[in-house]
Amino acid sequence: MMSSSPSVSLYESLLAEFCYSKRAFPSASARSDPTKLIAAFASIGVAARGYLHPEELLQIALLKNGGKLSGKTRAAIGANSAEAIEALTRLALSATDDELAIRYLLGLDGVNLATASCILAWAEPRRWPVIDVNAWAAIEHFDNERSRPERRSKALKVSDWLFYVRLVRMVAEASGRTPQEVDVWLYSVGRSLKAHPVGVTE
Structure with missing residues (x-):
């Protein structure tokens, strides 16, 4: 593109x-401040692992939306299999092309552009916003x-x-x-x- x-x-x-x-x-509000989540991801080596677990995807979506998700969005995110989440987040985090990185994540149910950018940025804050x-x-x-x-x-x-x-x-x-x-x-x-x-x- x-x-x-x-x-x-x-x-x-x-x-x-x-x-x-x-x-x-x-300073961000406690409901939306990603500092602790970014630190937690760094401590468990999410970037080095190269993909997300289902519970980590849900954490990101909740934080991006102030701790609340509609029933429809929560159900959509929950419909993604662990295998799909691993595969698509692995492709995104290893991508050298920004467009490919974001489009891989948009392939996950319940993930919009803003949430997809959070996945990238909070896993690798020195690379993405x-x-x-x-x-x-x-x-x-x-x-x-x-x-x-x-x-x-x-x-x-x-x-x-x-x-x-x-x-x-x-x-x-x-x-x-x-x-x-x-x-x-x-x-x-x-x-x-x-x-x-x-x-x-x-």
Whole structure:
């Protein structure tokens, strides 16, 4: 898939804001803070193992959704066999192509783009970020040249994910931080924009 490239203006704006903003490293709410889960995954070697167990997939989905899942989503996730979860998460975590990595995970029942990005990012936070509507709202705020992919619906698409990953990695590399740290900041900015539509307050 051909994806849009972030403009120089967008990259420079994000980098400057990330490096100098007082909100650069916000704390997340206990219900959605992935810090403990990332540490737990690191301690048991999820990345080295190279795949998820069913209970780990459920943990990720619950955390991404604030500890609650609809009955339909929980049932869909539970319908995935352990063999399917192992096979698809192994393919994703070993993929060298970002599009393939995310599309393998979208093959799991009950896993949408945001949850798929959590699987990648929380297993390997130095490699991938999490995408969601709040982080994307921050991108839209800073992207005056509209270099981001054109959207025809509210739902985020794989093309958005590819653009987002490229941009977040650029900012992370230049700032000496991880993609996970950049996306947590973007999430915070997006939430602030929703609370203060005219501008983001310090």
